[in-house]
Amino acid sequence: MAPQSMSRLASIYSFCVLGLMVMPHQIYGSSRGSLALTSGISDHPPADGICAALVTIHGYKCQEHEVVTEDGYILSVQRIPGGRVGVAGNGDTKRQPVLIQHGVLVGYWNWSWDELAKFDLPAVFDYVYNETGQKIHYVGHSQGTLIAMAALSEGLLVEKIKSAALLSPVAYLNTVTSILGVVCREAIVANLFGDSAFDPKGQLLPFFNIARTLCDAPGIDCYGLLAPLTGPNCCLNVSTFHPFIRNEPQPTSMMNIRHCGQSIHEKVVAKYDYGSSEANTARYGEAKAPAYNLSNIPKNLPLFLSYGALDTLSDVRDVNLLLGILKPNHDVDKLTIQYINNYAHMDFIMGVNAKDVVYSQVSSFFKNHTGF
Ligand SMILES: *[C@@H]1O[C@H](CO)[C@@H](O)[C@H](O)[C@H]1NC(C)=O
Ligand SMILES: *[C@@H]1O[C@H](CO)[C@@H](O)[C@H](O)[C@H]1NC(C)=O
Ligand SMILES: *[C@@H]1O[C@H](CO)[C@@H](O)[C@H](O)[C@H]1NC(C)=O
Ligand SMILES: *[C@@H]1O[C@H](CO)[C@@H](O)[C@H](O)[C@H]1NC(C)=O
Numbered sequence: 487m488a489p490q491s492m493s494r495l496a497s498i499y500s501f502c503v504l505g506l507m508v509m510p511h512q513i514y515g516s517s518r519g520s521l522a523l524t525s526g527i528s529d530h531p532p533a534d535g536i537c538a539a540l541v542t543i544h545g546y547k548c549q550e551h552e553v554v555t556e557d558g559y560i561l562s563v564q565r566i567p568g569g570r571v572g573v574a575g576n577g578d579t580k581r582q583p584v585l586i587q588h589g590v591l592v593g594y595w596n597w598s599w600d601e602l603a604k605f606d607l608p609a610v611f612d613y614v615y616n617e618t619g620q621k622i623h624y625v626g627h628s629q630g631t632l633i634a635m636a637a638l639s640e641g642l643l644v645e646k647i648k649s650a651a652l653l654s655p656v657a658y659l660n661t662v663t664s665i666l667g668v669v670c671r672e673a674i675v676a677n678l679f680g681d682s683a684f685d686p687k688g689q690l691l692p693f694f695n696i697a698r699t700l701c702d703a704p705g706i707d708c709y710g711l712l713a714p715l716t717g718p719n720c721c722l723n724v725s726t727f728h729p730f731i732r733n734e735p736q737p738t739s740m741m742n743i744r745h746c747g748q749s750i751h752e753k754v755v756a757k758y759d760y761g762s763s764e765a766n767t768a769r770y771g772e773a774k775a776p777a778y779n780l781s782n783i784p785k786n787l788p789l790f791l792s793y794g795a796l797d798t799l800s801d802v803r804d805v806n807l808l809l810g811i812l813k814p815n816h817d818v819d820k821l822t823i824q825y826i827n828n829y830a831h832m833d834f835i836m837g838v839n840a841k842d843v844v845y846s847q848v849s850s851f852f853k854n855h856t857g858f
Contacts, residue, residue, distance in 0.1 A: 536564050545570045553613045555605040563610060582648075582852070583614050584623045587630030588835075598745035598758040599629055603636035611646045621648040623852045627835050628799060631655040636755070639782040649788035649855045651848045653834040654800040657780065657808040659749040664798040664831075665714045667750055673740070674747035717798035717830030721837035748775075755780060780811045788855035790822045792844055794829025822851055 537548030541564065551563040568581060587607070614622055624647055626634045631652040637643050638650075659667065700711065712719060745758045752759075756777040760766050763773035770776055783789075789812070793805045812821065824847055829837065834844060 536562070541566060545572070547571060551613070553609050555609040557601060557605045559606070561606055561610060563613070582623060582856075583618045583620055584625060584852070585610060585614055586625045586627075587634070588627060594739055597739055598741045599633050599636070600745070600757050602629070603633040603640070604642070607633055607637050608642050611643050615646045621646055623648050624650040625653065625848065626650065627653045628656055628831065632657060632755075635780055635783060636778045638784065638787070639778045639780050641782070644784055644787075647787065649790070649852060651790040651792070651851060653792050653844065653848075654797055654831050655791055655793060655805055655808060656800050657755050658753065658804040659746060660753045660807065661801045661803040662750060662799060663801060664716065666746070666799060670743055670746035670750055672747075673743045674751055712832060713830070715798075716832045717794070717796040719830040719832045719837070720796070720828040721833050721839050723836075723838045780808070781815050783812065783816075785815050786817050786820055788820045788822075788851070789816065790824070790848060790851040792824040792826065792834065792847070794826045794831070794833060796828065796830040799831045820855070822847075 535550075537550055541548035546566050547568060549565045549567065551565055553561040553563050555561060611622060624634055624643075626632075631654065634643070634650055634652070635655075635657055638647070659670075662670075696711070710718075712722075741758065748759050749755065754777050757770065757775045759775040760769055766773055766775055791805075791809070791812075793800055793802065795802060809823070824844070826833075826843060829843075834840060837843065
């Protein structure tokens with residue numbers, strides 16, 4: 487599995503959002519690229535790889551950054567410091583930083599999203615805050631929303647975040663109908679029976695291989711193939727979808743898949759269950775994996791939450807559970823909710839009309855909430 491392609495996927499996600507973001511912002515996108523410092527794995531993405539392949543060709547300046555986490559991972563972060571080169575009004579005015587975090591289908595092995603919430607996001611926030619001297623607007627999609635909510639509920643990021651836009655929010659997975667949910671559930675069953683050979687990649691990769699083959703044939707509506715995974719996206723176009731499927735989406739870590747299975751099974755938003763009271767006690771000081779208390783998300787933090795009726799990963803019923811927790815606590819004027827009738831999971835990051843339907847709303851939201 488090539489870390490490079492995973493990072494590339496991450497920035498495709500980012501690019502779709504950031505390419506369309508309205509101006510006075512500078513954009514950062516990050517991914518738990520790949521490598522443990524401590525294990526000495528050294529297949530780094532080449533410097534400038536992601537920027538050159540995906541960003542500068544569209545006329546933006548782009549810088550590659552590396553952020554080291556407390557647990558020894560190097561995150562690859564791309565920074566777009568301003569608007570399109572040569573466009574009037576895109577000079578070096580002081581810009582507001584926006585951090586964009588992609589979703590679930592990228593990764594490496596030995597972590598669950600607890601680590602992303604505890605180490606990765608805080609490391610990137612620290613880095614961007616230090617570089618810019620400004621608090622940060624956050625945009626998360628899918629798992630990128632989950633880790634932000636988890637981090638915030640643990641009191642992390644709070645000092646450095648200005649607002650958060652949560653697209654296809656994922657917290658509860660009680661009614662997830664995506665085939666990814668099936669794989670997550672199977673991972674739990676396999677684990678119960680000590681089936682170490684269970685391989686989620688083995689289950690999902692044939693799906694992607696077929697998709698890739700079909701998408702290379704001219705005139706095929708290949709994006710319809712995503713429906714079992716994401717719901718029936720209304721608004722994808724070959725031009726955005728092709729690079730995505732070509733860059734081989736890699737299923738995430740085994741631990742993350744199991745964590746997903748635990749969420750589905752237990753119907754709570756909790757930390758990773760290490761499987762026995764001894765192991766949990768060693769890790770957490772308590773026999774059960776502790777729940778994240780989402781009511782701890784600061785009630786005056788501006789939140790923009792956008793969800794789609796046809797999304798099978800961020801199911802409407804699960805989003806309503808989340809809203810049931812957030813709404814009673816949150817300051818009314820700090821919570822903006824958008825419900826999109828014809829959107830599924832990928833439309834939020836690749837929909838041909840996402841610029842008008844979603845990003846323009848996110849942009850106005852950022853403009854209206856500059857003071858947290
Ligand atoms: C994964 O990390 C845990 C600690 O977080 C460690 O106990 C375990 O041995 C690691 N597994 C692998 C395969 O590296
Ligand atoms: C903070 O930013 C300064 C200036 O860019 C840099 O020299 C320093 O190493 C940064 N510190 C951290 C902890 O990133
Ligand atoms: C859809 O993709 C085609 C082929 O790449 C492109 O010509 C067209 O402009 C795209 N349409 C939209 C709405 O982006
Ligand atoms: C969760 O957080 C809220 C708000 O901070 C607090 O009132 C509540 O007691 C917490 N619940 C648990 C179970 O800790």
